[in-house]
Amino acid sequence: MTETQVLVVEDEVIVAKHIQSRLKSLGYKPPILAFSGDEALHKADEQPVDLVLMDISLGGDLDGVAAAETFRSRFHIPVIFLTAFADEATVQRAKLTEPYGYILKPFEVRELQIAIEMALYKHRAEQEREQLIAELQQAMMTIKALSGIIPICASCKKIRDEAGDWYPPEVYIRDHTEAEFSHGLCPDCAHRLYPDFFE
Numbered sequence: 001m002t003e004t005q006v007l008v009v010e011d012e013v014i015v016a017k018h019i020q021s022r023l024k025s026l027g028y029k030p031p032i033l034a035f036s037g038d039e040a041l042h043k044a045d046e047q048p049v050d051l052v053l054m055d056i057s058l059g060g061d062l063d064g065v066a067a068a069e070t071f072r073s074r075f076h077i078p079v080i081f082l083t084a085f086a087d088e089a090t091v092q093r094a095k096l097t098e099p100y101g102y103i104l105k106p107f108e109v110r111e112l113q114i115a116i117e118m119a120l121y122k123h124r125a126e127q128e129r130e131q132l133i134a135e136l137q138q139a140m141m142t143i144k145a146l147s148g149i150i151p152i153c154a155s156c157k158k159i160r161d162e163a164g165d166w167y168p169p170e171v172y173i174r175d176h177t178e179a180e181f182s183h184g185l186c187p188d189c190a191h192r193l194y195p196d197f198f199e
Contacts, residue, residue: 004120006031007049009040009067010082011058015105019053019082019112026113037062037070044075051100051119053112056083056090065090068097078123080115082107142177 006023008031010016016033023031032049034040037058043049052071056064068079080101081094094102100119103111151160152169159172170181191198 004028004116005048005050006116007034007040007044007052007077008032009034009037009052009058009064010055011035011060012055015055022109022112026109028116036060037064037067040067041070041074044071044077049075049077051116051123052077052079053082053116054079054099056081056085056094065093065097068094068099072097078119080119082112 006028008016008019008023010019010033013035016035020031020033031053032043032047034043035058038060040052040054041062044052052068054064054068054071058064058067062070064081064083068081071077071079078100079097080103081099082103082105083090084105086104091102100122101115103115152158153160153166157169158166159169160166161172161175167175173179174181185193
């Protein structure tokens with residue numbers, strides 16, 4: 001928990017300091033404070049952030065919903081809205097940014113802690129799932145590369161790759177799969193090459 005870096009985006013200084021104090025009391029690293037959407041994005045560019053607590057009503061060009069959308073698309077950082085606004089139009093607009101939580105002010109400290117921990121857990125799970133999907137896609141590409149017709153020399157048995165270069169079968173397979181090779185002799189070759197040994 002202590003390694004989590006939270007960015008608090010709140011345009012009321014007293015409220016921002018209160019949230020900062022609550023997070024420190026829960027054992028999180030001292031949160032970064034930003035008082036506008038633009039400032040929040042600038043601070044996220046400067047240093048790593050694990051999670052954003054975002055007020056919706058912010059001064060400046062970007063309100064909290066617009067800033068949250070940028071955090072999602074550019075930084076892939078989970079955002080929890082921490083706001084006094086619960087009207088239907090605001091909630092519907094906020095939903096489009098795919099937030100990891102929506103907490104109404106005034107909030108309970110335990111409620112805030114649970115929301116943060118759940119958001120961090122969900123974000124980690126999503127990252128792991130994306131990594132697994134990427135690995136599976138890579139494996140499928142490898143399988144696809146080895147399926148179908150593979151050009152092989154009828155004489156020396158070298159295999160032609162996609163670039164037109166020819167390689168011994170063990171080199172081609174090593175370069176296109178996870179397989180490793182060790183060398184030995186099959187019984188037929190052993191008898192043919194070392195007939196005296198097997199008499």
